[in-house]
Amino acid sequence: MIPEHPMASRRGGVSRRQALAHGTAATLAAARALAPSLFVGCSLGIRSGGTTVPVGLLHSQTGTMAISATSLRDIELHAIEQINGSGGLLGYQLEAKAPDPRSRPDLFAKRATQLLEAGVVAVFGCWTSVSRKAVLPIFEQYKKLLLYSVQYEGNESSKYCVYGGSVPNQQIMPAIDWLTGPDGGSKKKIFLLGSDYVFPRTANFITKRYLASKDLRPAGEVYLPLGHRDFTAAVQQIIFSGADCVLNTVNGASNLGLFQALADAKIDPAKLPVVSTSIAEDELRSLLPHQVQGHYAVSSYFQSLDTAANRQWIDGFRSEFGSDRVTGDPMEPDWCLVHLWKAAVEKAGTFETEAVRQAFRDGLSFAGPGGTVRLDPKTQHCTRYFRVGRIRADRQFDIVHQSDAPIDPDPYPQIAFPGWSCDWTKGGITRGPEVSIDGDI
Numbered sequence: 001m002i003p004e005h006p007m008a009s010r011r012g013g014v015s016r017r018q019a020l021a022h023g024t025a026a027t028l029a030a031a032r033a034l035a036p037s038l039f040v041g042c043s044l045g046i047r048s049g050g051t052t053v054p055v056g057l058l059h060s061q062t063g064t065m066a067i068s069a070t071s072l073r074d075i076e077l078h079a080i081e082q083i084n085g086s087g088g089l090l091g092y093q094l095e096a097k098a099p100d101p102r103s104r105p106d107l108f109a110k111r112a113t114q115l116l117e118a119g120v121v122a123v124f125g126c127w128t129s130v131s132r133k134a135v136l137p138i139f140e141q142y143k144k145l146l147l148y149s150v151q152y153e154g155n156e157s158s159k160y161c162v163y164g165g166s167v168p169n170q171q172i173m174p175a176i177d178w179l180t181g182p183d184g185g186s187k188k189k190i191f192l193l194g195s196d197y198v199f200p201r202t203a204n205f206i207t208k209r210y211l212a213s214k215d216l217r218p219a220g221e222v223y224l225p226l227g228h229r230d231f232t233a234a235v236q237q238i239i240f241s242g243a244d245c246v247l248n249t250v251n252g253a254s255n256l257g258l259f260q261a262l263a264d265a266k267i268d269p270a271k272l273p274v275v276s277t278s279i280a281e282d283e284l285r286s287l288l289p290h291q292v293q294g295h296y297a298v299s300s301y302f303q304s305l306d307t308a309a310n311r312q313w314i315d316g317f318r319s320e321f322g323s324d325r326v327t328g329d330p331m332e333p334d335w336c337l338v339h340l341w342k343a344a345v346e347k348a349g350t351f352e353t354e355a356v357r358q359a360f361r362d363g364l365s366f367a368g369p370g371g372t373v374r375l376d377p378k379t380q381h382c383t384r385y386f387r388v389g390r391i392r393a394d395r396q397f398d399i400v401h402q403s404d405a406p407i408d409p410d411p412y413p414q415i416a417f418p419g420w421s422c423d424w425t426k427g428g429i430t431r432g433p434e435v436s437i438d439g440d441i
Contacts, residue, residue, distance in 0.1 A: 051092060051093060052092060052093045052094070052095040053089070053090075053092040053093070053094055053095065053121055053351060054095045054096075054097050054115075054118060054119055054120045054121065055080065055094050055095065055096055055097070055120055055121060055122060055123070055124070056096075056097055056098075056112075056115035056116075056120040056122070056123035056124070056125065057072075057073050057076050057077070057096050057097065057098035057123070057124055057125060058098075058099070058101060058108065058111055058112060058115065058123050058124070058125025058126060058135070059072045059073040059098070059101075059125055059126075059127065060100065060101055060102060060103040060127065060131075061073065061098075061100040061102075062100055062102045062103065063102045063103025063104065064103050064226055064227040064252045064253045064254070065103040065127050065128060065131075065226075065251070065252045065253075066103065067252055067253050067282070067283060067286055068127055068251075068252060068278075068280075068282060068283060069103075069127045071282050071325075071328075071331050072124070072125075072127070072149065072330065072331060072334050073098055074317075074321055074325075075317065075327075075331045075334050075335055076096070076124050076334060076338060077096055077098075078316070078317055078320050078321070078335075079335055079338040079339065080094045080096050080338070081320070082316075083338075083342060089342060089345055089346070090345065090346070090349070090350070090351070097115060097118065097120060099111040099114065099115070101131070103252075105130050105131050105134040106134070108125075108126065108131040108134045108135050109134045109135055109138060112125075112135040112138045112139070112146075113138055116138065116139070116142045116144055120144070121144070121351040121353075122144060122145040122146075122147060122341060122351075122353075122356075123139070123144065123145070123146050123147070124146075124147045124149070124334065124337065124338065125146060125147075125148070126146070126148055126150070127150050127251075127252075128150075128197060128199065128226070128251060128252075129152050129153060129197065129198040129199040129202075130197050130198060130226075132146070132148055132152070132161075133156075133198065136158050136160070136161060139158070139160045139161065140158065140159070140160050143160065143353055143354075144160065144353055145160055145161070145162060145341070145353055145356065145357075146158075146160060146161045146162070147161075147162045147164065147337045147338075147341055148161055148162070148163050148164065148165070149164040149165050149330040149331075149333040149334035149336075149337050150165045150330045150333075151165040151166040151167070151170075151171050151277065151278070151299075151300070151329070151330065152165060152167065152199055153167070153168065153198060153199045153200075153202035153203045153206070154167035154168050154169070154202070154206070154410070154411040154412065154413065155202055155411065155412065155416075155417060155420075155435075156411060157379055157380065157381075157411050157412075157422040157424075157428075157429055158380075159357070159380075159424060159428065160353070161380065162337065162340070162341070162360075162375070162380050162381075163379075163380060163381040163382065163409070163411070164330070164333040164334060164336060164337035164340075164373075164381075164382050165300070165329070165330050165333050165382075165384070166299075166300050166333075166384045166386070166409075167381060167409050167410065167411050168203055168206045168207075168413060168416075169407065169409070169410040169413045170300070170383075170384045170386060170407045170409060171277060171298055171299070171300070171384075171386060172203050172206060172207055172210075172247075172277065172298075173206070173210050173413065174298070174386040174403065174407070175247070175275060175277070175298040175386075175388070176190075176207060176210050176211065176214075178298075178388055178401055179245055179247075179275065180214060180216070183400075183401060184388075184401075185244070185245070185273075187244050187245040188216060188244060189218075189219035189241070189242055189243045189244045189245070190207075190211065190216070190218055190219060190243065190244075190245045190246070190247050191218060191219045191220045191221075191222075191238045191241055191243035191245070191246045191247070192204045192207060192208075192218045192220070192221040192222070192246075192247050192249070193221075193222050193223075193234060193238065193246055193247070193248050193249070193250060193258075194222075194223050194224075194248070194249035194250055195223065195224065195225070195226045195228075195249065195250050195251045195252070195254060196223035196224060196225050196226070197226060197251075199249065199251070200223060200249035200250070200251075201223065201437055202437050203249055203277070204218075204221065204247075204249065205416060205437035206413060206415070206416040207247065209415045209416045210415055210416075213415060219238075219241040219242060219243035219244075220237060220238065220241040220243065222234050222237060222238075224250070224254065226251060226252060226254065227252065227253065227254060228254050228257065229253075229254060229256065229257030230257060230261075231254075231257050231258045231260070231261035231262075232261050232264070232265075234258075234261070235258075235261040235262055235264075235265045235267070236265070238272070239265065239267075239272075243272065244271075244272065245272065245273055245274075245275060246272065246273070246274040246275065247275055247277070248274050248275060248276040248277065248278075248279070249277050249278060250276075250278070251278045252278075253286075255276070255278075255279055255283055255287065256286060256287065258274075259274075259287055259288075259291040259292050259295075260291060262274065262291065263288075263290065263291040268294075269293070269294030269295045269296075270294060273294070273295055273296055274295040274296070275295070275296045275297070275298060275388075276295070276296070276297045276298070277297070277298055279297050280297065280299060280302075280328030280329050280330075280331075281302070281303050281326035281327065281328035281395065281396065281397070282326055282328050282331070284326075284391065284395040284396075285326060285395060287395070289393045289394070289395060290393075292391045292395075293391055293392065293393050294390065294391065295390075295391050296388055296389065296390055296391070296400075297388075297389050297391065297397065298386070298387070298388055298389075299328075299329040299387055299388075299389060300329050300332070300333060300370060300384040300385050300386065300387060301327075301328065301329040301331075301332035301333070301369070301370035301385070301387065302328070302329070302387060302389045302396075302397040302399055303326055303327045303328055303396060303397070304389070304396050304397050304398065304399060305369070305370060305387075305399065307369075309367065309368075309369055310369040310370065312369075313327065313332075313335070313369035314327050314369075326395075327369070329370075332368060332369050332370045333368075333373075333382065333384070335368060335369065336366050336368040336373050336382065337382075339366045339368075340364050340366050340373075340375050340382070341356070343359075343364050343366065344356045344357075344359040344360055344364060344375075345359075347359040347362070347364070357380075357424075360375055360377045360380060360424075361377045361425055362377070363375060363376065363377055370385060371385055371406065372406070373406060374406070376408065376409055377424065377425055378422060378423040378424060378425055378426075379409050379410075379411055379422045379423075379424070380424060381409035381411060382409065383406035383407060383408055383409065384406055384407060384409070385402060385403050385405075385406050385407070386402065386403040386407055387399055387401065387402040387403070388400050388401040388402070412432075416435070417432060417435055418432050418433065419431070419432020419433055420432040420435075
């Protein structure tokens, strides 16, 4: 079990900065005095006694994915602090436990097991699909919820996972529609460049199927290991292919090497734009403006979204974590997930997993900073807006396109996975023919 940090026993609590300093068991105390316990006993799905309920935060704070994942931990701590400051949840204060899995799938599995054995009622966590797939069997074994906020490849649905980020029909496929249409430059030769793991390979399998429906084929396809930094040869391959666009599914710190190589090759984004699926404002803080300006990202949210709700959210986050901090996708879906889970717990009147899942059936909604999102009870995925942003010199985005309304999730787009579907209100997954993502279509 993960031991309680000694500072957790102090009434009146531990500051946010102190909590962040203890990553192996980050304990977030109330912003105000602890609310009285209204309920006790196992009927609430928690261990009896005490006035706090443990919640797991499972994000890499070191290693190649720390450039992206640390901010997910921070926005979850911010949400938990607000919930606790407003009286908590079902009369309890939420106690955040945030061990560092260090960007290693084996440690994700180990840390997830430790958190669940410590009695957490739910876990918000993971970035890469490798880490998510490493822990899902553990959550299914313990019958606890993993809440996952990052855009991913789809082709998955778990009874014990709630997916807050975009799936390909909400991100990749609309990106292809935009790129191949007049507003995106009527591109015909899209080069597929990705990190070598499940998300880029599956997303690009769907991309190739979708391009084929438009009588198009990719100009080329290259994958390099997570953490890889030398993209010189890959950029030369892109140039020699005659591509007029790059769909970038490279993840984490590897993007530093990619955009360095693009700048060294003097790639003009007006002639050969890179459209990234996994770059947001947080990653741009580590990239030189002249290397990225004019390239694009496809996302559900950008910090530059000009609404009162978004400005208020940004101000609240910066007041806690510093004026230099930025917001982005998947921080915004993560914020929405915390509050959708809170709404489900309140509706269920318990932290018990099956009762919380039952509360999903009403299609819970939350007015997030990027617009109202709905939790689809059939797939346990969320509706998401689709937006295209062009990178500016100040490391922000000009939003050049967005969908008229949130797009419903489809983790099994029929163009790639015919016959497959999911409806947890009617038993779960309907299986179609087995599909191999390897090789050409």
